[in-house]
Amino acid sequence: xxxxxxxxxxxxxxxxxxxxxxxxxxxxxxxxxxxxxxxxxxxxxxxxxxxxxxxxxxxxxxxxxxxxxxxxxxxxxxxxxxxxxxxxxxxxxxxxxxxxxxxxxxxxxxxxxxxxxxxxxxxxxxxxxxxxxxxxxxxxxxxxxxxxxxxxxxxxxxxxxxxxx
Amino acid sequence: xxxxxxxxxxxxxxxxxxxxxxxxxxxxxxxxxxxxxxxxxxxxxxxxxxxxxxxxxxxxxxxxxxxxxxxxxxxxxxxxxxxxxxxxxxxxxxxxxxxxxxxxxxxxxxxxxxxxxxxxxxxxxxxxxxxxxxxxxxxxxxxxxxxxxxxxxxxxxxxxxxxxxxxxxxxxxxxxxxxxxxxxxxxxxxxxxxxxxxxxxxxxxxxxxxxxxxxxxxxxxxxxxxxxxxxxxxxxxxxxxxxxxxxxxxxxxxxxxxxxxxxxxxxxxxxxxxxxxxxxxxxxxxxxxxxxxxxxxxxxxxxxxxxxxxxxxxxxxxxxxxxxxxxxxxxxxxxxxxxxxxxxxxxxxxxxxxxxxxxxxxxxxxxxxxxxxxxxxxx
Ligand SMILES: [Zn+2]
Numbered sequence: 001x002x003x004x005x006x007x008x009x010x011x012x013x014x015x016x017x018x019x020x021x022x023x024x025x026x027x028x029x030x031x032x033x034x035x036x037x038x039x040x041x042x043x044x045x046x047x048x049x050x051x052x053x054x055x056x057x058x059x060x061x062x063x064x065x066x067x068x069x070x071x072x073x074x075x076x077x078x079x080x081x082x083x084x085x086x087x088x089x090x091x092x093x094x095x096x097x098x099x100x101x102x103x104x105x106x107x108x109x110x111x112x113x114x115x116x117x118x119x120x121x122x123x124x125x126x127x128x129x130x131x132x133x134x135x136x137x138x139x140x141x142x143x144x145x146x147x148x149x150x151x152x153x154x155x156x157x158x159x160x161x162x163x164x165x
Numbered sequence: 166x167x168x169x170x171x172x173x174x175x176x177x178x179x180x181x182x183x184x185x186x187x188x189x190x191x192x193x194x195x196x197x198x199x200x201x202x203x204x205x206x207x208x209x210x211x212x213x214x215x216x217x218x219x220x221x222x223x224x225x226x227x228x229x230x231x232x233x234x235x236x237x238x239x240x241x242x243x244x245x246x247x248x249x250x251x252x253x254x255x256x257x258x259x260x261x262x263x264x265x266x267x268x269x270x271x272x273x274x275x276x277x278x279x280x281x282x283x284x285x286x287x288x289x290x291x292x293x294x295x296x297x298x299x300x301x302x303x304x305x306x307x308x309x310x311x312x313x314x315x316x317x318x319x320x321x322x323x324x325x326x327x328x329x330x331x332x333x334x335x336x337x338x339x340x341x342x343x344x345x346x347x348x349x350x351x352x353x354x355x356x357x358x359x360x361x362x363x364x365x366x367x368x369x370x371x372x373x374x375x376x377x378x379x380x381x382x383x384x385x386x387x388x389x390x391x392x393x394x395x396x397x398x399x400x401x402x403x404x405x406x407x408x409x410x411x412x413x414x415x416x417x418x419x420x421x422x423x424x425x426x427x428x429x430x431x432x433x434x435x436x437x438x439x440x441x442x443x444x445x446x447x448x449x450x451x452x453x454x455x456x457x458x459x460x461x462x463x464x465x466x467x468x469x470x471x472x473x474x475x476x477x478x479x480x481x482x483x484x485x486x487x488x489x490x491x492x493x494x495x496x497x498x499x500x501x502x503x504x505x506x507x508x509x510x511x512x513x514x515x516x517x518x519x520x521x522x523x524x525x526x527x528x529x530x531x532x533x534x535x536x537x538x539x540x541x542x543x544x
Contacts, residue, residue, distance in 0.1 A: 015184075017184075032290060036290055064403070068401050088306070088309040089305070089308060090308055090356045090357035091304070092296065092356055096281075096284075096298070106295045106296065106301060116403040116405050119291060119292055119295045121295065131354065139308075139312040139313060139407075
Protein backbone atom coordinates (compact mmCIF):
# COMPACT_ATOMS: atom_id res chain seq x y z
CA UNK A 1 0.00 0.00 0.00
CA UNK A 2 2.75 2.41 -0.75
CA UNK A 3 2.06 3.72 -4.23
CA UNK A 4 0.17 6.94 -4.87
CA UNK A 5 -3.23 5.24 -5.08
CA UNK A 6 -3.25 4.30 -1.43
CA UNK A 7 -4.60 7.73 -0.51
CA UNK A 8 -8.00 6.07 -0.45
CA UNK A 9 -6.93 3.51 2.16
CA UNK A 10 -5.16 5.62 4.72
CA UNK A 11 -4.14 9.17 5.36
CA UNK A 12 -0.49 9.26 6.22
CA UNK A 13 0.26 12.60 4.67
CA UNK A 14 -0.51 15.84 6.39
CA UNK A 15 0.05 19.03 4.44
CA UNK A 16 1.00 21.50 7.12
CA UNK A 17 0.52 24.46 4.83
CA UNK A 18 -3.24 23.97 4.64
CA UNK A 19 -4.15 21.23 7.07
CA UNK A 20 -4.73 21.41 10.78
CA UNK A 21 -4.27 17.94 12.25
CA UNK A 22 -6.38 16.82 15.18
CA UNK A 23 -7.75 13.58 16.51
CA UNK A 24 -10.61 12.35 18.60
CA UNK A 25 -9.63 10.34 21.62
CA UNK A 26 -12.85 9.52 23.40
CA UNK A 27 -13.53 6.60 25.70
CA UNK A 28 -16.83 4.82 25.21
CA UNK A 29 -18.33 1.84 26.98
CA UNK A 30 -21.43 -0.07 25.99
CA UNK A 31 -23.99 -1.75 28.18
CA UNK A 32 -24.02 -5.22 26.68
CA UNK A 33 -27.33 -6.35 28.22
CA UNK A 34 -28.57 -9.70 29.47
CA UNK A 35 -28.67 -11.49 26.11
CA UNK A 36 -25.06 -10.77 25.19
CA UNK A 37 -23.83 -11.31 28.75
CA UNK A 38 -25.19 -14.84 28.82
CA UNK A 39 -23.58 -15.64 25.47
CA UNK A 40 -20.16 -14.40 26.59
CA UNK A 41 -20.38 -16.20 29.95
CA UNK A 42 -21.03 -19.45 28.10
CA UNK A 43 -17.94 -18.93 25.96
CA UNK A 44 -15.83 -19.15 29.11
CA UNK A 45 -17.12 -22.74 29.44
CA UNK A 46 -16.49 -23.46 25.76
CA UNK A 47 -20.19 -23.43 25.00
CA UNK A 48 -21.89 -21.61 22.14
CA UNK A 49 -25.43 -20.50 22.86
CA UNK A 50 -28.15 -19.27 20.57
CA UNK A 51 -31.63 -17.95 21.15
CA UNK A 52 -34.77 -19.16 19.37
CA UNK A 53 -37.89 -17.36 18.18
CA UNK A 54 -41.06 -18.82 19.76
CA UNK A 55 -43.04 -18.17 16.61
CA UNK A 56 -40.96 -19.20 13.61
CA UNK A 57 -38.36 -21.27 15.47
CA UNK A 58 -35.40 -19.48 13.91
CA UNK A 59 -32.24 -19.72 16.00
CA UNK A 60 -29.92 -16.73 16.32
CA UNK A 61 -26.19 -17.15 16.96
CA UNK A 62 -25.00 -14.74 18.27
CA UNK A 63 -28.21 -14.39 20.26
CA UNK A 64 -30.63 -11.63 19.42
CA UNK A 65 -33.32 -10.44 21.79
CA UNK A 66 -35.87 -10.12 19.01
CA UNK A 67 -36.77 -12.03 15.87
CA UNK A 68 -36.64 -9.47 13.12
CA UNK A 69 -39.11 -11.35 10.93
CA UNK A 70 -41.77 -11.94 13.60
CA UNK A 71 -41.02 -9.00 15.86
CA UNK A 72 -41.44 -11.09 18.98
CA UNK A 73 -38.93 -11.55 21.77
CA UNK A 74 -36.78 -14.65 21.54
CA UNK A 75 -37.29 -16.75 24.67
CA UNK A 76 -35.47 -20.06 24.44
CA UNK A 77 -31.74 -20.56 24.95
CA UNK A 78 -30.17 -23.38 22.97
CA UNK A 79 -26.63 -24.75 23.09
CA UNK A 80 -25.65 -25.21 19.46
CA UNK A 81 -23.21 -27.55 17.72
CA UNK A 82 -19.69 -26.23 17.45
CA UNK A 83 -19.76 -26.52 13.73
CA UNK A 84 -20.04 -23.79 11.17
CA UNK A 85 -20.36 -23.23 7.45
CA UNK A 86 -18.63 -20.37 5.68
CA UNK A 87 -21.18 -18.09 4.07
CA UNK A 88 -18.42 -15.84 2.87
CA UNK A 89 -14.92 -14.75 3.73
CA UNK A 90 -12.47 -12.12 2.76
CA UNK A 91 -8.72 -11.81 2.86
CA UNK A 92 -7.50 -8.52 4.24
CA UNK A 93 -4.38 -7.13 2.65
CA UNK A 94 -4.27 -3.88 4.55
CA UNK A 95 -2.97 -3.12 8.01
CA UNK A 96 -5.79 -2.03 10.22
CA UNK A 97 -5.26 -0.50 13.63
CA UNK A 98 -5.48 -3.12 16.39
CA UNK A 99 -5.87 -6.00 13.97
CA UNK A 100 -3.49 -8.73 12.82
CA UNK A 101 -0.66 -8.21 10.41
CA UNK A 102 -2.01 -8.79 6.89
CA UNK A 103 -2.81 -10.97 5.14
CA UNK A 104 -5.45 -12.52 7.33
CA UNK A 105 -8.85 -14.05 6.69
CA UNK A 106 -12.15 -12.99 8.21
CA UNK A 107 -15.04 -15.39 7.77
CA UNK A 108 -18.80 -14.93 7.82
CA UNK A 109 -19.77 -18.12 9.66
CA UNK A 110 -23.21 -19.69 10.03
CA UNK A 111 -23.02 -21.74 13.22
CA UNK A 112 -25.13 -24.90 13.39
CA UNK A 113 -28.62 -23.94 12.18
CA UNK A 114 -28.39 -20.25 12.97
CA UNK A 115 -30.37 -17.94 10.74
CA UNK A 116 -27.76 -15.19 11.11
CA UNK A 117 -24.02 -15.37 10.80
CA UNK A 118 -21.10 -14.55 13.02
CA UNK A 119 -17.74 -13.19 12.14
CA UNK A 120 -14.36 -14.59 13.16
CA UNK A 121 -10.82 -15.10 11.96
CA UNK A 122 -10.12 -18.22 9.89
CA UNK A 123 -6.61 -19.45 10.61
CA UNK A 124 -4.31 -22.49 10.18
CA UNK A 125 -4.27 -22.03 6.40
CA UNK A 126 -1.03 -22.73 4.58
CA UNK A 127 -0.10 -20.53 1.65
CA UNK A 128 2.88 -19.37 -0.35
CA UNK A 129 1.67 -16.14 -1.90
CA UNK A 130 -0.85 -13.95 -0.03
CA UNK A 131 -3.15 -14.15 -3.07
CA UNK A 132 -3.29 -17.96 -2.61
CA UNK A 133 -5.44 -17.31 0.43
CA UNK A 134 -8.22 -15.97 -1.77
CA UNK A 135 -8.43 -19.34 -3.52
CA UNK A 136 -7.82 -21.38 -0.40
CA UNK A 137 -11.37 -21.22 0.92
CA UNK A 138 -14.78 -21.76 -0.58
CA UNK A 139 -18.25 -20.71 0.25
CA UNK A 140 -19.84 -23.64 2.06
CA UNK A 141 -16.60 -24.92 3.65
CA UNK A 142 -17.07 -26.48 7.08
CA UNK A 143 -15.29 -24.82 9.99
CA UNK A 144 -14.85 -25.37 13.73
CA UNK A 145 -13.77 -23.16 16.62
CA UNK A 146 -10.38 -23.38 18.31
CA UNK A 147 -10.75 -22.34 21.92
CA UNK A 148 -8.29 -20.15 23.73
CA UNK A 149 -6.71 -21.59 26.90
CA UNK A 150 -7.13 -18.23 28.52
CA UNK A 151 -10.83 -17.36 28.49
CA UNK A 152 -12.49 -14.39 30.12
CA UNK A 153 -15.91 -14.06 28.54
CA UNK A 154 -15.40 -12.29 25.25
CA UNK A 155 -15.47 -13.12 21.56
CA UNK A 156 -11.77 -14.07 21.58
CA UNK A 157 -12.43 -16.97 23.98
CA UNK A 158 -12.75 -18.60 20.59
CA UNK A 159 -9.21 -17.84 19.45
CA UNK A 160 -10.07 -18.50 15.82
CA UNK A 161 -11.88 -20.94 13.53
CA UNK A 162 -10.32 -23.47 11.18
CA UNK A 163 -11.37 -25.76 8.39
CA UNK A 164 -12.74 -29.12 9.55
CA UNK A 165 -10.24 -31.80 8.48
CA UNK B 166 -50.15 17.26 -5.28
CA UNK B 167 -47.60 19.37 -7.12
CA UNK B 168 -44.55 17.80 -8.65
CA UNK B 169 -40.99 18.81 -8.06
CA UNK B 170 -38.34 20.13 -10.41
CA UNK B 171 -34.60 20.46 -10.08
CA UNK B 172 -34.12 24.13 -10.86
CA UNK B 173 -30.36 24.22 -10.58
CA UNK B 174 -27.23 22.83 -9.05
CA UNK B 175 -23.52 23.38 -8.62
CA UNK B 176 -20.47 21.41 -7.70
CA UNK B 177 -16.95 22.43 -6.84
CA UNK B 178 -15.63 19.46 -8.81
CA UNK B 179 -13.84 16.69 -6.96
CA UNK B 180 -10.26 15.71 -6.24
CA UNK B 181 -8.17 13.72 -3.79
CA UNK B 182 -7.19 16.86 -1.92
CA UNK B 183 -8.70 20.20 -1.10
CA UNK B 184 -7.12 23.19 0.58
CA UNK B 185 -10.53 24.69 1.33
CA UNK B 186 -12.51 24.44 4.52
CA UNK B 187 -15.94 22.83 4.55
CA UNK B 188 -17.49 26.24 5.08
CA UNK B 189 -15.66 27.72 2.10
CA UNK B 190 -16.72 24.81 -0.10
CA UNK B 191 -20.35 25.10 0.96
CA UNK B 192 -20.39 28.87 0.53
CA UNK B 193 -19.04 28.98 -3.01
CA UNK B 194 -21.02 25.95 -4.19
CA UNK B 195 -24.26 27.03 -2.56
CA UNK B 196 -24.03 30.55 -4.02
CA UNK B 197 -23.36 29.07 -7.44
CA UNK B 198 -26.30 26.66 -7.14
CA UNK B 199 -28.78 29.36 -6.11
CA UNK B 200 -27.53 31.49 -8.96
CA UNK B 201 -27.80 28.59 -11.40
CA UNK B 202 -31.38 27.98 -10.29
CA UNK B 203 -32.28 31.65 -10.54
CA UNK B 204 -33.40 31.88 -6.92
CA UNK B 205 -32.19 33.98 -4.02
CA UNK B 206 -31.55 33.36 -0.38
CA UNK B 207 -34.95 34.98 0.34
CA UNK B 208 -36.70 32.43 -1.90
CA UNK B 209 -35.14 29.54 -0.03
CA UNK B 210 -37.62 27.88 2.37
CA UNK B 211 -35.59 25.05 3.83
CA UNK B 212 -32.24 23.28 3.68
CA UNK B 213 -31.53 19.56 3.74
CA UNK B 214 -27.98 18.93 4.80
CA UNK B 215 -26.50 15.50 4.14
CA UNK B 216 -23.40 14.25 5.90
CA UNK B 217 -22.03 12.15 8.73
CA UNK B 218 -20.21 13.21 11.90
CA UNK B 219 -17.18 11.01 11.28
CA UNK B 220 -16.72 12.22 7.72
CA UNK B 221 -17.02 15.81 8.90
CA UNK B 222 -14.67 15.39 11.83
CA UNK B 223 -17.22 17.23 13.94
CA UNK B 224 -20.56 16.59 15.58
CA UNK B 225 -23.55 18.65 14.41
CA UNK B 226 -21.49 19.89 11.50
CA UNK B 227 -24.64 21.11 9.75
CA UNK B 228 -25.02 23.63 12.59
CA UNK B 229 -21.58 25.00 11.80
CA UNK B 230 -22.53 25.44 8.15
CA UNK B 231 -25.86 27.20 8.70
CA UNK B 232 -24.54 30.58 7.58
CA UNK B 233 -22.69 29.36 4.50
CA UNK B 234 -25.68 27.25 3.42
CA UNK B 235 -27.92 30.37 3.62
CA UNK B 236 -29.97 28.48 6.21
CA UNK B 237 -29.96 31.04 9.01
CA UNK B 238 -33.49 31.34 10.45
CA UNK B 239 -34.76 28.64 8.11
CA UNK B 240 -35.60 25.02 8.90
CA UNK B 241 -32.49 22.90 8.36
CA UNK B 242 -32.56 19.14 8.60
CA UNK B 243 -29.64 16.76 8.47
CA UNK B 244 -29.90 13.32 6.88
CA UNK B 245 -27.19 10.71 7.36
CA UNK B 246 -28.45 8.15 4.81
CA UNK B 247 -26.94 9.92 1.79
CA UNK B 248 -27.87 12.47 -0.84
CA UNK B 249 -30.47 10.27 -2.54
CA UNK B 250 -32.40 9.97 0.73
CA UNK B 251 -32.07 13.73 1.27
CA UNK B 252 -33.51 14.44 -2.20
CA UNK B 253 -36.36 12.04 -1.46
CA UNK B 254 -37.11 13.96 1.76
CA UNK B 255 -36.73 17.40 0.17
CA UNK B 256 -39.22 16.39 -2.51
CA UNK B 257 -41.63 15.09 0.15
CA UNK B 258 -41.47 18.44 1.91
CA UNK B 259 -42.35 20.29 -1.29
CA UNK B 260 -45.12 17.84 -2.21
CA UNK B 261 -46.58 18.22 1.26
CA UNK B 262 -46.90 21.94 0.62
CA UNK B 263 -44.38 22.85 3.33
CA UNK B 264 -41.92 24.55 1.01
CA UNK B 265 -41.44 25.79 -2.55
CA UNK B 266 -37.65 25.98 -2.68
CA UNK B 267 -35.40 23.49 -0.87
CA UNK B 268 -31.67 22.96 -1.27
CA UNK B 269 -29.78 19.75 -0.62
CA UNK B 270 -26.27 20.64 0.54
CA UNK B 271 -23.20 18.48 1.14
CA UNK B 272 -19.43 18.90 1.37
CA UNK B 273 -16.35 16.78 2.02
CA UNK B 274 -13.22 18.42 3.27
CA UNK B 275 -11.94 16.42 6.24
CA UNK B 276 -9.15 13.91 5.69
CA UNK B 277 -9.19 10.79 7.83
CA UNK B 278 -8.78 7.06 7.38
CA UNK B 279 -12.06 6.01 5.73
CA UNK B 280 -11.72 2.39 6.82
CA UNK B 281 -11.43 3.49 10.43
CA UNK B 282 -14.38 5.84 10.08
CA UNK B 283 -16.62 3.17 8.62
CA UNK B 284 -15.37 0.70 11.26
CA UNK B 285 -16.70 2.99 13.96
CA UNK B 286 -20.23 2.64 12.59
CA UNK B 287 -20.31 -1.15 12.83
CA UNK B 288 -21.76 -3.35 15.52
CA UNK B 289 -19.37 -3.25 18.48
CA UNK B 290 -19.40 -6.69 20.11
CA UNK B 291 -19.40 -9.13 17.21
CA UNK B 292 -18.29 -7.22 14.12
CA UNK B 293 -15.86 -4.51 15.11
CA UNK B 294 -13.37 -6.87 16.84
CA UNK B 295 -12.71 -8.35 13.40
CA UNK B 296 -12.11 -5.05 11.69
CA UNK B 297 -15.50 -4.99 10.02
CA UNK B 298 -15.54 -1.86 7.86
CA UNK B 299 -16.88 -0.80 4.50
CA UNK B 300 -14.12 -2.54 2.56
CA UNK B 301 -14.41 -5.83 4.43
CA UNK B 302 -18.13 -5.82 3.72
CA UNK B 303 -17.50 -5.26 -0.01
CA UNK B 304 -14.99 -8.12 0.17
CA UNK B 305 -17.52 -10.54 1.70
CA UNK B 306 -20.12 -9.58 -0.87
CA UNK B 307 -17.79 -9.85 -3.84
CA UNK B 308 -16.16 -13.11 -2.76
CA UNK B 309 -19.58 -14.66 -2.36
CA UNK B 310 -20.59 -13.41 -5.80
CA UNK B 311 -17.48 -14.87 -7.47
CA UNK B 312 -17.76 -18.18 -5.59
CA UNK B 313 -21.40 -18.66 -6.58
CA UNK B 314 -21.30 -17.58 -10.24
CA UNK B 315 -19.22 -17.65 -13.41
CA UNK B 316 -18.18 -14.04 -12.89
CA UNK B 317 -14.42 -13.51 -12.88
CA UNK B 318 -12.01 -10.92 -11.53
CA UNK B 319 -11.55 -9.86 -15.17
CA UNK B 320 -15.26 -9.06 -15.38
CA UNK B 321 -14.91 -6.90 -12.29
CA UNK B 322 -11.87 -5.15 -13.72
CA UNK B 323 -13.58 -4.55 -17.08
CA UNK B 324 -16.50 -2.94 -15.26
CA UNK B 325 -14.13 -0.65 -13.38
CA UNK B 326 -12.28 0.21 -16.61
CA UNK B 327 -15.61 1.07 -18.27
CA UNK B 328 -16.25 3.60 -15.49
CA UNK B 329 -12.74 5.06 -15.72
CA UNK B 330 -13.18 5.50 -19.49
CA UNK B 331 -16.25 7.66 -18.80
CA UNK B 332 -14.57 9.55 -15.95
CA UNK B 333 -11.72 10.57 -18.23
CA UNK B 334 -14.21 12.80 -20.11
CA UNK B 335 -15.79 14.30 -17.00
CA UNK B 336 -14.04 17.46 -15.75
CA UNK B 337 -15.70 17.14 -12.31
CA UNK B 338 -14.42 13.59 -11.72
CA UNK B 339 -11.62 12.80 -9.28
CA UNK B 340 -9.85 9.88 -10.98
CA UNK B 341 -9.51 10.89 -14.62
CA UNK B 342 -6.60 8.68 -15.65
CA UNK B 343 -8.70 6.24 -17.68
CA UNK B 344 -7.27 3.08 -16.10
CA UNK B 345 -7.41 -0.03 -18.28
CA UNK B 346 -8.68 -3.47 -17.28
CA UNK B 347 -5.07 -4.62 -16.86
CA UNK B 348 -4.18 -1.67 -14.66
CA UNK B 349 -7.20 -2.35 -12.49
CA UNK B 350 -6.19 -6.00 -12.10
CA UNK B 351 -2.56 -5.12 -11.40
CA UNK B 352 -3.22 -2.50 -8.73
CA UNK B 353 -2.66 -3.40 -5.07
CA UNK B 354 -4.89 -6.01 -3.47
CA UNK B 355 -7.02 -4.62 -0.66
CA UNK B 356 -9.69 -7.12 0.38
CA UNK B 357 -10.31 -10.55 -1.14
CA UNK B 358 -10.51 -10.27 -4.92
CA UNK B 359 -10.77 -6.49 -4.85
CA UNK B 360 -7.86 -4.29 -5.82
CA UNK B 361 -7.29 -0.63 -5.06
CA UNK B 362 -8.74 0.39 -8.43
CA UNK B 363 -11.84 -1.76 -7.87
CA UNK B 364 -12.60 0.34 -4.81
CA UNK B 365 -13.73 3.90 -4.44
CA UNK B 366 -11.24 6.64 -3.64
CA UNK B 367 -11.88 9.25 -0.96
CA UNK B 368 -12.84 12.42 -2.84
CA UNK B 369 -13.17 15.99 -1.60
CA UNK B 370 -15.45 18.77 -2.81
CA UNK B 371 -19.04 19.97 -2.49
CA UNK B 372 -22.37 19.61 -4.26
CA UNK B 373 -25.64 21.50 -3.96
CA UNK B 374 -28.94 20.91 -5.74
CA UNK B 375 -32.01 23.18 -5.74
CA UNK B 376 -35.47 21.60 -5.74
CA UNK B 377 -38.55 23.69 -6.44
CA UNK B 378 -42.30 23.17 -6.57
CA UNK B 379 -44.13 23.20 -9.89
CA UNK B 380 -45.50 26.65 -9.01
CA UNK B 381 -42.01 27.99 -8.29
CA UNK B 382 -40.69 26.36 -11.47
CA UNK B 383 -43.28 28.24 -13.52
CA UNK B 384 -41.72 31.50 -12.32
CA UNK B 385 -38.24 30.50 -13.43
CA UNK B 386 -36.72 30.70 -16.88
CA UNK B 387 -36.08 27.02 -17.09
CA UNK B 388 -35.47 23.98 -14.93
CA UNK B 389 -33.09 21.14 -15.59
CA UNK B 390 -35.42 18.21 -14.97
CA UNK B 391 -38.38 16.89 -13.03
CA UNK B 392 -38.43 14.26 -10.33
CA UNK B 393 -41.22 11.90 -11.31
CA UNK B 394 -40.66 9.13 -8.79
CA UNK B 395 -38.63 8.25 -5.71
CA UNK B 396 -38.35 5.15 -3.57
CA UNK B 397 -36.48 4.13 -0.44
CA UNK B 398 -35.87 0.80 1.29
CA UNK B 399 -33.79 -0.51 4.17
CA UNK B 400 -32.55 -3.97 5.22
CA UNK B 401 -31.58 -5.94 8.30
CA UNK B 402 -28.13 -5.29 9.65
CA UNK B 403 -26.99 -8.76 10.65
CA UNK B 404 -25.36 -11.01 8.13
CA UNK B 405 -27.75 -13.68 7.01
CA UNK B 406 -27.73 -15.59 3.78
CA UNK B 407 -25.23 -13.82 1.56
CA UNK B 408 -27.25 -15.13 -1.39
CA UNK B 409 -30.11 -12.83 -0.53
CA UNK B 410 -27.75 -9.87 -0.24
CA UNK B 411 -26.48 -10.54 -3.75
CA UNK B 412 -30.02 -9.91 -4.97
CA UNK B 413 -29.72 -6.43 -3.43
CA UNK B 414 -33.21 -6.48 -1.95
CA UNK B 415 -33.20 -2.84 -0.88
CA UNK B 416 -32.24 -1.62 -4.33
CA UNK B 417 -34.92 -3.86 -5.86
CA UNK B 418 -37.60 -2.63 -3.45
CA UNK B 419 -36.66 1.04 -3.82
CA UNK B 420 -36.69 0.65 -7.62
CA UNK B 421 -40.13 -0.96 -7.62
CA UNK B 422 -41.57 1.95 -5.62
CA UNK B 423 -39.88 4.63 -7.74
CA UNK B 424 -40.76 3.03 -11.09
CA UNK B 425 -44.37 2.65 -10.01
CA UNK B 426 -44.60 6.24 -8.88
CA UNK B 427 -43.03 7.52 -12.11
CA UNK B 428 -45.20 5.19 -14.20
CA UNK B 429 -42.18 3.75 -15.97
CA UNK B 430 -40.36 0.47 -16.19
CA UNK B 431 -36.69 -0.34 -16.65
CA UNK B 432 -37.00 -0.19 -20.45
CA UNK B 433 -37.91 3.52 -20.27
CA UNK B 434 -34.62 4.46 -18.60
CA UNK B 435 -31.97 5.98 -20.88
CA UNK B 436 -29.07 6.18 -18.42
CA UNK B 437 -28.33 5.73 -14.73
CA UNK B 438 -26.00 6.97 -12.05
CA UNK B 439 -25.59 4.25 -9.44
CA UNK B 440 -23.76 4.26 -6.10
CA UNK B 441 -21.61 1.21 -6.77
CA UNK B 442 -18.64 1.14 -4.43
CA UNK B 443 -17.11 -1.95 -6.09
CA UNK B 444 -17.73 -3.41 -9.57
CA UNK B 445 -19.58 -6.39 -8.11
CA UNK B 446 -22.32 -4.04 -6.91
CA UNK B 447 -22.62 -2.51 -10.35
CA UNK B 448 -23.00 -5.86 -12.13
CA UNK B 449 -25.64 -7.03 -9.67
CA UNK B 450 -27.39 -3.65 -9.78
CA UNK B 451 -28.09 -4.20 -13.47
CA UNK B 452 -30.18 -7.19 -12.44
CA UNK B 453 -31.79 -5.54 -9.42
CA UNK B 454 -32.83 -2.52 -11.47
CA UNK B 455 -34.30 -4.68 -14.23
CA UNK B 456 -31.73 -3.84 -16.92
CA UNK B 457 -30.98 -7.51 -17.58
CA UNK B 458 -31.90 -11.03 -16.51
CA UNK B 459 -30.23 -12.73 -13.60
CA UNK B 460 -26.64 -13.65 -14.37
CA UNK B 461 -26.38 -11.37 -17.40
CA UNK B 462 -24.73 -8.37 -15.68
CA UNK B 463 -21.22 -8.95 -17.07
CA UNK B 464 -22.54 -9.25 -20.63
CA UNK B 465 -23.82 -5.65 -20.50
CA UNK B 466 -20.25 -4.53 -19.88
CA UNK B 467 -18.74 -6.97 -22.37
CA UNK B 468 -21.01 -5.79 -25.22
CA UNK B 469 -20.59 -2.08 -24.28
CA UNK B 470 -24.30 -1.59 -23.52
CA UNK B 471 -23.44 0.33 -20.34
CA UNK B 472 -20.37 2.12 -21.73
CA UNK B 473 -20.43 5.89 -22.17
CA UNK B 474 -21.50 5.50 -25.82
CA UNK B 475 -23.64 2.40 -25.27
CA UNK B 476 -27.42 2.17 -25.50
CA UNK B 477 -27.81 2.32 -21.70
CA UNK B 478 -24.85 4.25 -20.31
CA UNK B 479 -24.34 3.60 -16.60
CA UNK B 480 -22.24 5.96 -14.51
CA UNK B 481 -21.37 8.36 -17.29
CA UNK B 482 -19.83 10.51 -14.55
CA UNK B 483 -17.41 7.64 -13.87
CA UNK B 484 -19.43 6.61 -10.81
CA UNK B 485 -18.12 6.12 -7.29
CA UNK B 486 -14.96 4.33 -8.45
CA UNK B 487 -13.89 7.60 -10.02
CA UNK B 488 -15.46 10.07 -7.60
CA UNK B 489 -16.53 9.15 -4.10
CA UNK B 490 -17.07 11.93 -1.60
CA UNK B 491 -18.86 10.18 1.30
CA UNK B 492 -21.10 13.10 2.22
CA UNK B 493 -21.74 14.69 -1.15
CA UNK B 494 -21.63 11.62 -3.42
CA UNK B 495 -25.40 11.20 -3.71
CA UNK B 496 -25.99 14.88 -4.43
CA UNK B 497 -23.21 14.82 -6.99
CA UNK B 498 -24.71 11.76 -8.70
CA UNK B 499 -28.01 13.63 -8.95
CA UNK B 500 -26.17 16.50 -10.59
CA UNK B 501 -24.55 14.11 -13.05
CA UNK B 502 -28.02 12.74 -13.86
CA UNK B 503 -29.30 16.29 -14.53
CA UNK B 504 -26.27 16.97 -16.72
CA UNK B 505 -27.14 13.93 -18.84
CA UNK B 506 -30.69 15.19 -19.33
CA UNK B 507 -29.31 18.58 -20.35
CA UNK B 508 -26.77 17.00 -22.68
CA UNK B 509 -23.79 18.24 -20.67
CA UNK B 510 -22.45 14.84 -19.69
CA UNK B 511 -22.00 11.67 -21.69
CA UNK B 512 -22.18 11.32 -25.43
CA UNK B 513 -25.92 11.24 -26.02
CA UNK B 514 -28.93 13.04 -24.65
CA UNK B 515 -31.18 11.26 -22.21
CA UNK B 516 -34.83 11.89 -21.34
CA UNK B 517 -35.11 9.65 -18.33
CA UNK B 518 -32.18 9.09 -15.98
CA UNK B 519 -32.14 7.04 -12.81
CA UNK B 520 -30.24 8.05 -9.70
CA UNK B 521 -29.62 5.16 -7.30
CA UNK B 522 -27.91 6.16 -4.09
CA UNK B 523 -27.22 4.47 -0.76
CA UNK B 524 -25.19 4.87 2.42
CA UNK B 525 -22.81 2.05 1.55
CA UNK B 526 -19.69 4.12 2.15
CA UNK B 527 -20.22 2.99 5.74
CA UNK B 528 -20.45 -0.65 4.68
CA UNK B 529 -22.80 -2.99 2.86
CA UNK B 530 -24.97 -4.44 5.66
CA UNK B 531 -28.14 -2.57 6.63
CA UNK B 532 -27.81 -0.25 3.72
CA UNK B 533 -30.56 2.15 2.83
CA UNK B 534 -31.18 2.56 -0.89
CA UNK B 535 -32.85 5.62 -2.37
CA UNK B 536 -33.97 5.87 -5.98
CA UNK B 537 -34.88 8.98 -7.89
CA UNK B 538 -36.34 9.04 -11.41
CA UNK B 539 -35.42 12.23 -13.27
CA UNK B 540 -37.11 13.23 -16.50
CA UNK B 541 -36.56 16.14 -18.83
CA UNK B 542 -39.25 18.67 -19.69
CA UNK B 543 -42.44 19.40 -17.75
CA UNK B 544 -43.76 16.31 -16.00
ZN1 LIG C 1 -39.47 -15.49 14.27
